Amino acid sequence: MSTKSSAGRIEDLESVACLELLASQSVGRVAFVIDGRPVILPVNYAVDGWSIVFRTSYGSKLVAASTASQVAFESDSFDRSIRSGWSVVAQGTAESVYDEEMIDRLEALELDTWADGQRDHWVRIHPDEITGRRVVQRPE
Amino acid sequence: MSTKSSAGRIEDLESVACLELLASQSVGRVAFVIDGRPVILPVNYAVDGWSIVFRTSYGSKLVAASTASQVAFESDSFDRSIRSGWSVVAQGTAESVYDEEMIDRLEALELDTWADGQRDHWVRIHPDEITGRRVVQRPE
Numbered sequence: 001m002s003t004k005s006s007a008g009r010i011e012d013l014e015s016v017a018c019l020e021l022l023a024s025q026s027v028g029r030v031a032f033v034i035d036g037r038p039v040i041l042p043v044n045y046a047v048d049g050w051s052i053v054f055r056t057s058y059g060s061k062l063v064a065a066s067t068a069s070q071v072a073f074e075s076d077s078f079d080r081s082i083r084s085g086w087s088v089v090a091q092g093t094a095e096s097v098y099d100e101e102m103i104d105r106l107e108a109l110e111l112d113t114w115a116d117g118q119r120d121h122w123v124r125i126h127p128d129e130i131t132g133r134r135v136v137q138r139p140e
Numbered sequence: 141m142s143t144k145s146s147a148g149r150i151e152d153l154e155s156v157a158c159l160e161l162l163a164s165q166s167v168g169r170v171a172f173v174i175d176g177r178p179v180i181l182p183v184n185y186a187v188d189g190w191s192i193v194f195r196t197s198y199g200s201k202l203v204a205a206s207t208a209s210q211v212a213f214e215s216d217s218f219d220r221s222i223r224s225g226w227s228v229v230a231q232g233t234a235e236s237v238y239d240e241e242m243i244d245r246l247e248a249l250e251l252d253t254w255a256d257g258q259r260d261h262w263v264r265i266h267p268d269e270i271t272g273r274r275v276v277q278r279p280e
Binding site: 008026027029031032033036037038039040041042070071072073074076078080083085087089091112113 | 148166167169171172173176177178179180181182210211212213214216218220223225227229231252253
């Protein structure tokens with residue numbers, strides 16, 4: 001059986017809707033380039049204004065990413081049972097956060113880091129572009 | 141309130157377990173490099189032996205990715221309510237599939253492409269490395 005056919009319609013999302021959807025999730029994926037090769041890692045994140053913040057450990061690949069600067073970030077939510085959902089992609093630059101006052105403020109965010117380990121290094125992604133799409137199934 | 145503390149334990153997963161987990165999901169994210177910048181896109185995928193396959197449209201960024209060759213692929217499943225889940229990352233090379241017999245075989249896979257549009261171009265990722273991690277919460 002070919003599974004090629006699909007009734008799903010793709011809708012583009014406005015950037016405000018994208019940010020609202022991003023804020024509704026807590027797991028995203030950061031992609032960056034190391035030695036010309038793409039690297040992708042899941043992170044627990046939070047939305048802070050127009051930026052995306054996450055915490056990582058010193059010396060991790062993600063700190064390298066934050067100096068490498070150019071990153072792509074993705075989050076999504078799909079419901080397999082109804083073959084619908086959305087994805088949002090942010091392209092931008094990452095920077096390490098060193099300002100103590102800012103760190104205190106970020107610590108107060110509800111960033112729920114599930115995994116153990118020292119994650120004292122805050123990284124902020126400043127999106128240049130946020131795009132999102134929703135897949136909606138047409139009624140039969 | 142600081143949300144810094146977490147009881148989550150990280151366990152590394154064997155590659156066979158990684159493939160089984162990948163096969164249990166249908167949405168993943170492909171990361172690749174265009175003009176030195178990371179790009180990330182969600183895809184509906186299937187596992188075919190030791191490789192990951194997905195279908196895209198001719199002329200899409202993902203076809204560029206398949207000629208760019210080096211890709212990273214990620215899939216995961218997290219349950220926010222218990223702050224647990226897993227993620228699997230494959231690093232490898234992507235190639236377009238042109239062999240008719242192979243395409244027929246891939247068409248027979250249960251690849252559930254949700255979104256509309258011509259997606260006649262098969263891409264196969266040959267992983268060089270598959271790594272996975274599970275986050276398990278410790279009992280209080």
